[in-house]
Amino acid sequence: MPELPEVETIRRQLAPVVEGRELCELRVLDPRWCDPAAPSEVADAVRGRAAEALSRRGKYLDLELEGEVHLVMHLRMTGNLLYRAEPGEERPHTRAVLSLGDGGELAFCDVRRFGTGIVLLGDAARDGYFAERLGVEPLGPGFTAEALRAQAEGRTAPVKAFLLSQKRIAGVGNIYADEALFRARIHPLRPVGALNADQIAALRDAVVASLEAGIDARGATIDDFRHSDGAKGSFQDRFLVHRREGEPCPECGTAIAKLRAAGRGTYVCPSCQPPPRLKRRAGPPARRPGRPRAAP
DNA sequence: AGGTCGGCCTGGCAGC
């Protein structure tokens, strides 16, 4: 699943390929891709413009064209942006094709058809689009322990749901949320507002470390994420807990457990990430704390 | 208003 490190990997590979090139034509093969805009509308907006930059915000790619025209794309679950120097046979599940001025082309391929491309006219429109959807950029200077604490304060949502909320932190998805929580030794179901200052600081550092490790490995390929040249990432081989149910914890050897948090498959070390206290149900009074139990 | 959940979509696979 493309999360921040996967999108950043694509961006780094494609930026030198597209920057400075003219965008000759955009063929939208699946109208859903740019819904609700019409394919012809999107194609007309970008045709003939030079690409000035390929940037990233959260999990979004922003192809910045001359005249402040932005083609903003999201890969969602199964999207890929694949480059080839010469046009060839259409790849399966191609939703849109960008033809570049040097004869190369960029294919947006997406099995599950969740991926999107929209055109935004003007830098202000682009800024507004991101501002109303995305919170702090986790690899940017604004992502400090203090900023995280301010966001978390008073919230009762499980910390994993909090990490997945793009309006809080932009770019963290299911993989890197699990990895960061393990590194910070925090259970995903802990209410984020109940974390102490040390835990918040550890979480901030763990999010950054996990994302940077993902970028270093050029992303993770679980199902069908590919680099722009079709190669696979390698971070899936370096997961500490994600998708490792039953395998030993790299820290303590306890078997990794799988649970559900925020509606997502979630992996934890039950020993390194102690679960929050269960809410006591009405019934017989609980044993007083501190009193030693009878020996078994 | 914060939090949770279903819909979107398709390939892969478990189970009968």
Add this chain to the structure above:
DNA sequence: TGCTGCCAGGCCGACC
């Protein structure tokens, strides 16, 4: 073997 049905999940909108 072949079919059914469930699972995966980023994001949005509906609902509590």
